[in-house]
Amino acid sequence: MASSPYIAVTMGDGAGIGPEIIVRALLDPQVSATARCVVIGDAARLRQAAGIVGLEPEIVPVTGVTDAEFTPGRINVIDLGLLPADLPFGRMSPVAGDAAYHYVRVASKLAMAGDVQAICTAPLNKEALHAGGHVFPGHTELLAQLTGTAEVSMMLSTPKVKVIHVTTHIGLIDAVERIEPGLVERTIRRGHQAMVDAGVPAPRIGVCGINPHAGENGLFGRGEEESKIVPAVQTCRSDGIDVQGPLPADTLFFLAGRGDHDLVVAMYHDQGHGPVKVLGLEAGVNITVGLPVIRTSVDHGTAFDIAGKGIADHRSMIEALRLAVEMAPQPVAG
Structure with missing residues (x-):
């Protein structure tokens, strides 16, 4: 003891x-x-x-x-x-x-x-x-x-999947408005560092899109993926972080659940919380990162x-x- x-x-x-x-x-x-x-x-x-x-x-x-x-x-x-x-x-x-x-x-x-x-x-x-x-x-x-x-992130951890959130306790319309490349980049970096600290030296990170099918090349939404997420992913990749996205959220959680990604970056509260609670509420843990x-x-x-x-x-x-x-x-x- x-x-x-x-x-x-x-x-x-x-x-x-x-x-x-x-x-x-x-x-x-x-x-x-x-x-x-x-x-x-x-x-x-x-x-x-x-x-x-x-x-x-x-x-x-x-x-x-x-x-x-x-x-x-x-x-x-x-x-x-x-x-x-x-x-x-x-x-x-x-x-x-x-x-x-x-x-x-x-x-x-x-x-x-x-x-x-x-x-x-x-x-x-x-x-x-x-x-x-x-x-x-x-x-x-x-x-x-x-x-x-000044700024922290919510991370949810289960035996099958770990998720960090770009936004949490705000309405969906407000969340989309708040998401911007700097915030997405800082969230990716906080998640990457948290995983390294937890013993995963080179975490594989997947980033969710905002719209269905991650916007499908502009068919859905107003170009949010291209303007709000892509620049952050590119910057983090250029610094050596193994990050992919934006990806369709439903596909990404399936891939993470089978072990293809160590961490998922969710854009808003329910996008991350829903799958986590289905996959392991009884063993789920909430971690404040930052x-x-x-x-x-x-x-x-x-x-x-x-x-x-x-x-x-x-x-x-x-x-x-x-x-x-x-x-x-x-x-x-x-």
Whole structure:
């Protein structure tokens, strides 16, 4: 354990499935053997969740990472105490949204100070986050502001395919307007570097078009592929990056799924998210690329419809923690 990285695990929206999947994941023997996890959240809510899923861990409030002890069956939590005892599961709550913001804020502070080597986030609810007074489209943009990062990218990772997005949480019309060669080029480069850092020395990258059939030589759309994507691909290729495109998105995901590409560059949110969730939601991980800290997350939402019922699947949280350990900087002795 002394050589394992410290991971700050944010509890997400306390009315969702975050507390349940965290308790289950942190008691997994493989997780406890490879990571020193400290939850940023509410100890009382974690105890409630443990009871719901039928587990009896020792949930111990700690003042900081250095106070945590790592023994089987113990969950360490920096207890912010922000949730009322009677907060219902499965309902949007401004209080839970505000608390979710502060969990991320504290985790970011720990990461920027070097007290933890990575952040792994449970899902938050955007409506609750906004109602709580924090208007961010999601974790990606929130973490960018908290760490003073001008531009980041969302990457989704499954065992079959990895996808990085040029745009994410904006409307489709706005996404097409925002896409331009510089942004596409920076996204390709961020994805390439992330893959190299993950141990793929020469990643094969495929870039999606915007229109059906990647515009089919101008038959569909208004020439967006030629004006917005081609210059970026050419520039990256001239610098030695193995990148192809723009390619029809449906064909590209098929090719990536069978192993022809290591990374897909998607132009907008649903173009990338849809195939990833079909190919492996239970093992999917969301990674924020471009931050000065490592951040991974489950690739699903708060699932209010099943929250508090003890049936949430925690495999994505286990995979997110595994990837956080894999991507973390040089382990810290302790």
